[in-house]
Amino acid sequence: MAMPFTSGHVLVLRAFPRNSFVPYKSVWHRTPDGTWSIFVAGAPTEKACPRYFGAAAEESSSARIDLTWTGPMDLEVTVEPLELRWTMSLTEPAYLRALNAASSRLPEAAWRSPLLLRGMELMASVVLGMGDVQLAGRVPSGHWATLTPRRMYFVRSAHAELAGLDLGSPVKATTAPTIGATRLPSKPAFAVGRAFFRPG
Incomplete structure (x- = not known):
């Protein structure tokens, strides 16, 4: 997920409970001036998100990242030594629940279709x-990335403090945040799905 804030900061959360090497978590932070930092827990940085996006970041480093579900739709994220505490409450309106049910029933092969991905975008x-929205494209490392979101949830509310600084309220950005040439969603949303990377 990507979450722009009224302060101009952007936070991104990636969690990979299963992948080809080891489970890991990653939090990205973009300052209002556009500088990205990527933090990783559970895997060497050279094998995790910085492998694909680190070329567009000022910093990539290991950190302690804790994800805690404090309720069925409430998540708390903390990152040290960044001194970040980020909480969010999610919601799934009826129409989104119907879309989630339909997308979760699609066979794996269907998600490899460029036409389906463009339709989803x-x-x-x-x-x-x-x-x-960009579900397939080249990332800063030159790899080709494909994202297949099976379920999505909107953000009902969120709050984040970074080293004592209140980042403001989550907001739909007027321009999509980018890391390198990769576009991130303008509207805060939480997605569950899969990601695939192949050499460009």
């Missing part, structure tokens, strides 16, 4: 108001 943009 358009639906996310027009129906869900996510902005100019």
Whole structure:
């Protein structure tokens, strides 16, 4: 997920409970001036998110990242030594629940179709108001990435403090945040799915 704030800061959360090498978590932070930092817990940085996105970040480092579900739809994220505490409450309106049910039933092979992915991008943009969504494209490392979101949840509310600084309220960005040339969603949302990377 990517979450822009009224202060101009952007936070990104990635959690990989299963992958080809080891489970890991990653939190990305973008300052209002556009500087990215990537933090990783559970895997060497050279094998995790910085392998693909680190070329566009000022800093990539190991950190302690804790994810705690404090309720069925309430998540707390803490990152040390960043001194970040980030909480969010999620929601799944009826129409989103129906879309989630449909997408979760699609066979794996269907998600490899460029036509399906383009259709999903358009639906996310027009129906869900996510902005100019990009599910497949080249990332800063030169690899080709494909994202297949099976379930999505909107953010009902969120709060984040970074080293004592209140980052403000979550907001839909007027322009999609980018890391390198990779576009992130403009509207805060939590997605569950899979990610695939292959050499470009």
